[in-house]
Amino acid sequence: xxxxxxxxxxxxxxxxxxxxxxxxxxxxxxxxxxxxxxxxxxxxxxxxxxxxxxxxxxxxxxxxxxxxxxxxxxxxxxxxxxxxxxxxxxxxxxxxxxxxxxxxxxxxxxxxxxxxxxxxxxxxxxxxxxxxxxxxxxxxxxxxxxxxxxxxxxxxxxxxxxxxxxxxxxxxxxxxxxxxxxxxxxxxxxxxxxxxxxxxxxxxxxxxxxxxxxxxxxxxxxxxxxxxxxxxxxxxxxxxxxxxxxxxxxxxxxxxxxxxxxxxxxxxx
Amino acid sequence: xxxxxxxxxxxxxxxxxxxxxxxxxxxxxxxxxxxxxxxxxxxxxxxxxxxxxxxxxxxxxxxxxxxxxxxxxxxxxxxxxxxxxxxxxxxxxxxxxxxxxxxxxxxxxxxxxxxxxxxxxxxxxxxxxxxxxxxxxxxxxxxxxxxxxxxxxxxxxxxxxxxxxxxxxxxxxxxxxxxxxxxxxxxxxxxxxxxxxxxxxxxxxxxxxxxxxxxxxxxxxxxxxxxxxxxxxxxxxxxxxxxxxxxxxxxxxxxxxxxxxxxxxxxxxxxxxxxxxxxxxxxxxxxxxxxxxxxxxxxxxxxxxxxxxxxxxxxxxxxxxxxxxxxxxxxxxxxxxxxxxxxxxxxxxxxxxxxxxxxxxx
Ligand SMILES: Nc1ncnc2c1ncn2[C@@H]1O[C@H](COP(=O)(O)OP(=O)(O)OP(=O)(O)O)[C@@H](O)[C@H]1O
Ligand SMILES: [Mg+2]
Numbered sequence: 032x033x034x035x036x037x038x039x040x041x042x043x044x045x046x047x048x049x050x051x052x053x054x055x056x057x058x059x060x061x062x063x064x065x066x067x068x069x070x071x072x073x074x075x076x077x078x079x080x081x082x083x084x085x086x087x088x089x090x091x092x093x094x095x096x097x098x099x100x101x102x103x104x105x106x107x108x109x110x111x112x113x114x115x116x117x118x119x120x121x122x123x124x125x126x127x128x129x130x131x132x133x134x135x136x137x138x139x140x141x142x143x144x145x146x147x148x149x150x151x152x153x154x155x156x157x158x159x160x161x162x163x164x165x166x167x168x169x170x171x172x173x174x175x176x177x178x179x180x181x182x183x184x185x186x187x188x189x190x191x192x193x194x195x196x197x198x199x200x201x202x203x204x205x206x207x208x209x210x211x212x213x214x215x216x217x218x219x220x221x222x223x224x225x226x227x228x229x230x231x232x233x234x235x236x237x238x239x240x241x242x243x244x245x246x247x248x249x250x251x252x253x254x255x256x257x258x259x260x261x262x263x264x265x266x267x268x269x270x271x272x273x274x275x276x277x278x279x280x281x282x283x284x285x286x287x288x289x290x291x292x293x294x295x296x297x298x299x300x
Numbered sequence: 301x302x303x304x305x306x307x308x309x310x311x312x313x314x315x316x317x318x319x320x321x322x323x324x325x326x327x328x329x330x331x332x333x334x335x336x337x338x339x340x341x342x343x344x345x346x347x348x349x350x351x352x353x354x355x356x357x358x359x360x361x362x363x364x365x366x367x368x369x370x371x372x373x374x375x376x377x378x379x380x381x382x383x384x385x386x387x388x389x390x391x392x393x394x395x396x397x398x399x400x401x402x403x404x405x406x407x408x409x410x411x412x413x414x415x416x417x418x419x420x421x422x423x424x425x426x427x428x429x430x431x432x433x434x435x436x437x438x439x440x441x442x443x444x445x446x447x448x449x450x451x452x453x454x455x456x457x458x459x460x461x462x463x464x465x466x467x468x469x470x471x472x473x474x475x476x477x478x479x480x481x482x483x484x485x486x487x488x489x490x491x492x493x494x495x496x497x498x499x500x501x502x503x504x505x506x507x508x509x510x511x512x513x514x515x516x517x518x519x520x521x522x523x524x525x526x527x528x529x530x531x532x533x534x535x536x537x538x539x540x541x542x543x544x545x546x547x548x549x550x551x552x553x554x555x556x557x558x559x560x561x562x563x564x565x566x567x568x569x570x571x572x573x574x575x576x577x578x579x580x581x582x583x584x585x586x587x588x589x590x591x592x593x594x595x596x597x598x599x600x601x602x603x604x605x606x607x608x609x610x611x612x613x614x615x616x617x618x619x620x621x622x623x624x625x626x627x628x629x630x631x632x633x634x635x636x637x638x639x640x641x642x643x644x645x646x647x648x649x650x651x652x653x654x655x656x657x658x659x660x661x662x
Contacts, residue, residue, distance in 0.1 A: 188386065188388065190385075190386055191390060191391075193355055193375070193384070194384060194390070196374070197355075197376070198401050199376045199402050199453070200404075208401070209390060209392075212392045
């Protein structure tokens with residue numbers, strides 16, 4: 032028994048090391064006083080962060096990414112909210128099939144989606160740029176939002192809305208006092224999740240943008256110049272911290288006040 | 301207005317597509333009455349209750365509460381409150397805010413609100429649970445909170461949909477007593493849905509037995525047991541023996557019936573029977589006496605039989621007796637099983653005419 036636990040413990044250590052050591056190298060080297068990413072470390076510095084703060088093209092790219100991410104997350108969450116409501120409210124025929132159709136975008140390689148979208152948007156006469164990127168991100172994020180929202184709404188007890196009406200609330204009061212607060216955590220989680228997905232999406236943005244870069248494209252562009260590498264590391268470190276916080280927040284929100292009191296992790300997102 | 305017709309359900313029917321869930325129901329319920337709707341699963345009890353609450357609109361007929369036609373009134377404006385089968389406690393707010401949920405429109409001051417919540421919690425014996433959330437309560441506690449949340453609104457009518465169904469047997473029996481006590485003390489009219497005949501019988505002033513959307517009989521529990529008007533009711537409430545019979549002749553007071561294989565007897569008249577009609581004689585198992593010989597006690601009918609089975613229930617024993625020419629063995633319950641009356645032994649069964657109830661077929 033004891034021995035078995037030891038092996039299990041060792042395994043989990045290795046597992047986490049494998050997952051996180053490569054990622055942790057980024058923050059470590061972002062404080063290293065040298066251009067090249069090699070050991071041994073040379074000394075502590077904040078100059079890469081200073082450089083990062085003063086790179087104006089970076090600011091432009093960051094701003095673009097935030098703009099795209101905010102719009103994409105709002106719209107994909109809105110679309111998914113209505114779809115999830117219909118999906119859970121009505122006993123649709125071919126329910127299994129439509130659930131499969133919702134999940135399909137997860138298994139289609141992103142590059143295929145990118146190619147078909149470039150054909151679609153240019154065919155529609157859309158100029159390459161941030162607009163097609165945003166539209167594509169909306170499409171790309173919607174299934175993720177659906178998963179988050181459906182798993183929450185499936186557990187939603189219709190009796191709660193009826194109980195509210197029974198206790199004297201009209202439809203409007205019932206929505207604001209019962210339905211909305213119960214679904215809110217899932218909506219927020221869906222917003223955060225789709226924002227993060229859009230924020231670090233590379234392939235679609237790469238295919239569909241022209242001069243306006245998103246942050247991932249900007250970083251990829253910087254990698255060609257060794258001198259620029261360190262401040263990208265600094266940026267990477269900041270992004271790692273920020274996205275971890277957002278993802279953890281969305282996890283926490285999703286299960287907050289879950290009607291059944293159980294953890295509901297369909298899709299594992 | 302009459303207190304006897306505090307709630308009036310008039311010719312109410314409800315169809316879902318091609319299912320008739322409620323079929324031409326007429327009920328008058330008195331003010332302060334504890335009224336039960338009893339029937340097997342799927343017979344339309346919940347649908348009828350939801351029509352009273354306003355969640356379903358009847359396909360036909362109307363509902364009057366306290367002389368006001370509420371058929372077109374939405375649930376939020378009706379003088380009814382409901383305790384849901386799964387309690388439907390709001391999970392995102394605590395017990396206190398659950399209970400005061402329905403009081404928002406009354407514009408009470410903070411003190412008055414606290415007072416009302418306190419009184420409600422006291423009534424269901426859950427003082428001190430204000431800050432709990434639904435998932436920190438047991439099934440029985442949730443049930444009480446649902447009750448408190450509805451009662452705090454001081455409704456004219458409280459509707460309860462199998463509120464004890466999810467509780468274990470012991471707790472259920474405890475809650476039955478408590479609920480009845482509570483109902484007497486608040487004086488609110490309770491309409492209680494259950495499929496458990498014991499529950500309905502022990503708690504109610506009157507019981508309506510439903511089957512396939514129809515009301516078969518509305519009676520006080522004792523009457524329901526002693527004078528079932530209908531084969532389904534007789535069979536559904538407790539244990540009963542049915543004997544095939546035929547009406548020989550009818551006059552104003554008496555009916556002469558021939559009970560298959562037991563002979564001709566004169567019984568008290570019931571409505572709407574005709575000569576030559578085939579009819580059923582119903583006998584409760586505890587009214588039949590079982591003896592070893594036929595001269596031990598005096599009875600109107602005494603017939604020989606053979607014991608085909610016995611089952612022991614602690615306070616009583618069921619004895620099944622086969623009688624020649626009668627298909628189904630008669631069921632007899634006795635509190636002191638006689639010596640020597642064991643499987644396969646001969647015996648006599650004794651029936652008095654006053655214990656026989658005539659029930660029309662169909
Ligand atoms: N919304 C609905 N749509 C279609 N049919 C329904 C609907 N609600 C109820 N029914 C049908 O109406 C009939 C009566 O249902 P109801 O729920 O009233 O039964 P019940 O007596 O409460 O049964 P139970 O004891 O199982 O709760 C059933 O045949 C049911 O399938
Ligand atoms: Mg029901």
